[in-house]
Amino acid sequence: MFSFAGLVELAKADQVKTDQVKSGLVKPGLAKQRLRSINFGQLAALLLLLTIFALILLGPLISLFSKAFMTKGGDWAGLANYTQYFKTPSLTISIGNTIDISLWSTLFSATFGLLFAYALTRTRMVGKLFFKYLALLPIFMPTLIHALALVFLFGKQGIITQLGLDINLYGRTGIIIAETIYTFPQAFLMFSIALEYADGRLYEAADSMGVSPFTQFIKITLPDIKYTAVNVLFVCFTLAFTDFGAPKVIGGSYNVLATDIYKQIVGQFDMNMGAVVGTLLLIPALLSFVVGKVTNSINASTLSSRATNFKIKKCMPRDVAFFIVCIAVSLAFLALTAALLIGALSKYFPYDMSLSLQSFMFDSSTGGINSFSHSLQMAIFTAVSGTVFVFIYAYLVEKSQRFSLLKKIGRLLSALPLALPGMVIGLSFIFFFNNANNPLNIIYGTVLILVLSNVLHYFSVPFLTATGALKKLDSEFECVSESMGVPGYKTLLMVSAPLCLPAILEIFMYFFVNAMVTVSAVVFLYSAQFQIAAIAITHMEEAGNISQAAAMGFLILLINVIVRILYEAAIKIVKAKLARKEITNV
Amino acid sequence: MSFLEIRNITKRFNEQIALNNVSASVKKGELVCILGPSGCGKTTLLRIIAGLETANLGQIIIDGKDQTYTQPKDRNFGIVFQSYALFPNMTVLGNVLFGLKQRRELSKEEVHARSLEALRLVDLLEHKDKYPRQLSGGQQQRTALARALALSPSYLLLDEPLSALDAKVRVKLRSEIKTIQKSLAITTIMVTHDQDEALTMADRIIVMNNAIVEQIGTPREIYDCPSSAFVASFVGTMNVYQQKSVTYAIRPEKLEVVNRHDKYDLAVNVNEVEFKGPLTRIYASCADAPEIYIDIPSEKADAMRVRIGAxxxxxxxQKHLRRWTV
Structure with missing residues (x-):
């Protein structure tokens, strides 16, 4: 009588033995000894970076909220500021305006972004690479410049207006167009990523069953990208909702929240009311942040590992149709860039259109050429310190052997800047740093505060880039190094960093380009001695000197394109070098 | 006096118990295998010996000193992981040098000489300037071994060192590792889930299951006198038979096939016959046992004309029958 069930019984008995040992395993008195097993160097580094980050992230936010709930004299006001705000129709009208322009621009940019991304990922049209880079053109310019380029085309003396087509640019129309241009690259990039990964098996199965391409799109493609679509809508809405540059230039008398904050702070010195509007700006950003978290966690599990490559079928009419859409969008972007160039290069737009470099002789009263070199300094400083900080931060959070609670806090904090609009960061930075009681006050008015605000503002995306690259590395590199007595920083410098070089370059470029174009955060923080280019553009535009503004915008675009080209070249070299060592999966 | 002593180690991850009061000892110069199915806690035990994890309870004594809470860098061991964790941006030589360069007390010449010696030991001298990804799996494995040995560690830890290799290379490397280990007389602890590996390489085996040690002994002891039904069926094949609170077990090769029916003999039905070279395995069954394994020499099987359905x-x-009371 053989019974193999006996084995099962034995296994159960083992389980019982295990269950008997449950609680009370750690004896007191061991705590002191256990301290010896902690890597204090790593712990100190992790604590230091977390503290710095938390201080710079949370300190200003707390200041912002306390300002919103305080009177001018510094007493507790409760909701009094909010009550006053909502009782002032000249202020509350902006809420409706901002929602209105955000909805329309989101609708447009999401539609065009989807079409453009679909054209580049799911058709066989020609010129994909050209279109791809052209679609990114807007991210190399401050939003002020999008608006300015529109002025050259559709403004009172604009080229197209002169030809007899007046679209009544200033105000709602202009803002919607400018925000559409601004948010288009984001929508395009997000849709591209979603559309790039397709399970070829599903389409092949549908083909074999004779399902039409249109039905395939509705039943297979759309469900695949629905979470991305939700995300795109929220992200674009938030970007448009919180943008300051475009409404500043072509808003006219059409008020939005971002320009209201500026007026409250810079025009009327009403810090408390500014803070109130700032907190309102946070609402869609926070909402978008939560939606992003939720949709990403659902999205993560959708693609099967057995998915096969998607083969794009030949279909001439489809390719032609999408080609036309891409050409139309590209022409629009090229026209804007050309208008900017014409504005910058003409002697006295629009009266004397003869070629001249006069606009590049910047008046020193509105910032001068110094502002450009300041911007460069700030962008390089931001890129260097941001890259170093983000990478070490990500390394410690990703690769520390212990300290799971600290690592969790680190991850949580890293995502928060995504929910902070630039205006809110700038505003809360003044409240926090321009305070006599704060010892960090000394950096107020220096380039340091600009760099700090930029690193914080653009922290989250580079953090994800860095952790993504680090996750691909063998988690046992650190164990091996430790066993050989190699200190952690050496492993970071000699193994992890060289292997993550492509990601590091990407982070560097991201910080640089964004620091060059940002206006919203730094508009409250620059000092008269340290003017920067994007802000100088607002001054030039306010002074009526739009040709110089265009020239400055063109310089920003130029430097960003150069940096991008250098980046692409560097990536090529690094990848070739790694390939020689047959390291392909990093 | 043992070189390494594992005393009452308990380790929990949240509510999950990974090691439950585990004790064992390793003598100097010995190769000990920790053998068990995945999730039994063997890798956790190795990581605690390395100092990469800290036990909740218990002690690790190395060379007479309590090292329970000592950091890995102060323990002087070499380690080879299943993934090898070779630094892909450094050459074979660079990998070996990486740790040696940290030793301030060594001169440049010494560092170089020792790294070359380590590479000679694993027969990789001619490949020293290649990058890890340009090597075969076996060569990568030996690079990892050279890297671990170059620092003259006082003990060596191997975490499933062969399981990423194909069967042929694996068998070859077993004896190579064993030869190197014996020639250096280095105390070695190796984690594996492969019973063949443990039986052929180990001086002694620690069999683990469900966070506890099932048995410690030489390969012969483990095979011939398994202390539990788990060990019996995990190491080699075993027929297990349960009657009330007593479990009986016998190896397939110890069962004798007889021609004539005696009243003490068991009548079984042949379900499947599998030719395995010198041996033939017969899968049989009787009234309440779905699967009985019998190994007999193939010649004998031929002579008896074993047929399916017979x-x-x-x-x-009796002398080969093992008994355990639950």
Missing amino acids: TMFLKTP
Whole structure:
């Protein structure tokens, strides 16, 4: 009588033995000894970076909220500021305006972004690479410049207006167009990523069953990208909702929240009311942040590992149709860039259109050429310190052997800047740093505060880039190094960093380009001695000197394109070098 | 006096118990295998010996000193992981040098000489300037071994060092590792889930299951006198038979096939015959046992003309029958 069930019984008995040992395993008195097993160097580094980050992230936010709930004299006001705000129709009208322009621009940019991304990922049209880079053109310019380029085309003396087509640019129309241009690259990039990964098996199965391409799109493609679509809508809405540059230039008398904050702070010195509007700006950003978290966690599990490559079928009419859409969008972007160039290069737009470099002789009263070199300094400083900080931060959070609670806090904090609009960061930075009681006050008015605000503002995306690259590395590199007595920083410098070089370059470029174009955060923080280019553009535009503004915008675009080209070249070299060592999966 | 002593180690991850009061000892110069199925806690035990994890309870004594809470860098061991964790941006030589360069007390010449010596030991001298990804799996494995040995560690830890390799290379490397280990007389602890590996390489085996040690002994002891039904069926094949609170077990090769029916013999039905070279395995069954394994020399199987569907009679020699009371 053989019974193999006996084995099962034995296994159960083992389980019982295990269950008997449950609680009370750690004896007191061991705590002191256990301290010896902690890597204090790593712990100190992790604590230091977390503290710095938390201080710079949370300190200003707390200041912002306390300002919103305080009177001018510094007493507790409760909701009094909010009550006053909502009782002032000249202020509350902006809420409706901002929602209105955000909805329309989101609708447009999401539609065009989807079409453009679909054209580049799911058709066989020609010129994909050209279109791809052209679609990114807007991210190399401050939003002020999008608006300015529109002025050259559709403004009172604009080229197209002169030809007899007046679209009544200033105000709602202009803002919607400018925000559409601004948010288009984001929508395009997000849709591209979603559309790039397709399970070829599903389409092949549908083909074999004779399902039409249109039905395939509705039943297979759309469900695949629905979470991305939700995300795109929220992200674009938030970007448009919180943008300051475009409404500043072509808003006219059409008020939005971002320009209201500026007026409250810079025009009327009403810090408390500014803070109130700032907190309102946070609402869609926070909402978008939560939606992003939720949709990403659902999205993560959708693609099967057995998915096969998607083969794009030949279909001439489809390719032609999408080609036309891409050409139309590209022409629009090229026209804007050309208008900017014409504005910058003409002697006295629009009266004397003869070629001249006069606009590049910047008046020193509105910032001068110094502002450009300041911007460069700030962008390089931001890129260097941001890259170093983000990478070490990500390394410690990703690769520390212990300290799971600290690592969790680190991850949580890293995502928060995504929910902070630039205006809110700038505003809360003044409240926090321009305070006599704060010892960090000394950096107020220096380039340091600009760099700090930029690193914080653009922290989250580079953090994800860095952790993504680090996750691909063998988690046992650190164990091996430790066993050989190699200190952690050496492993970071000699193994992890060289292997993550492509990601590091990407982070560097991201910080640089964004620091060059940002206006919203730094508009409250620059000092008269340290003017920067994007802000100088607002001054030039306010002074009526739009040709110089265009020239400055063109310089920003130029430097960003150069940096991008250098980046692409560097990536090529690094990848070739790694390939020689047959390291392909990093 | 043992070189390494594991005393009452308990480790929990949240509510999950990874090691439950585990004790064992390793003598100097010995190769000990920790053998067990995945999730039994063997890798956790190795990581605690390395100092990469800290036990909740218990002690690790190395060379007479309590090292329970010592950091890995102060323990002087070499380690080879299943993934090898070779630094892909450094050459073979660079990998070996990486740790040696940290030793301030060594001169440049010494560092170089020692790294070359380590590479000679694993027969990789001619590949020293290649990058890890340009090597075969076996060569990568030996690079990892050279890297671990170059620092002259006082003990060596191997975490499933062969399981990423194909069968042929694996068998070859078993004896190579064993030869190197014996020639250096380095105390070695190796984690594996492969019983063949443990039986052929180990001086002694620690069999683990469900966070506890099931048995410690030489390969012969483990195979011939398994202390539990788990060990019996995990190491080699075992027929297990349960009657009330007593479990009986016998190895397939110890069952004797007889021609004539004696009243003490068991009548079984042949379900499947599998030719395995010198041996033939017969899968048989009787009234309430779905699967009985019998190994007999192939010659004998031929002579007996074992056929599927036939009935045959088994004798169970008492001296080979193992008994455990639950």
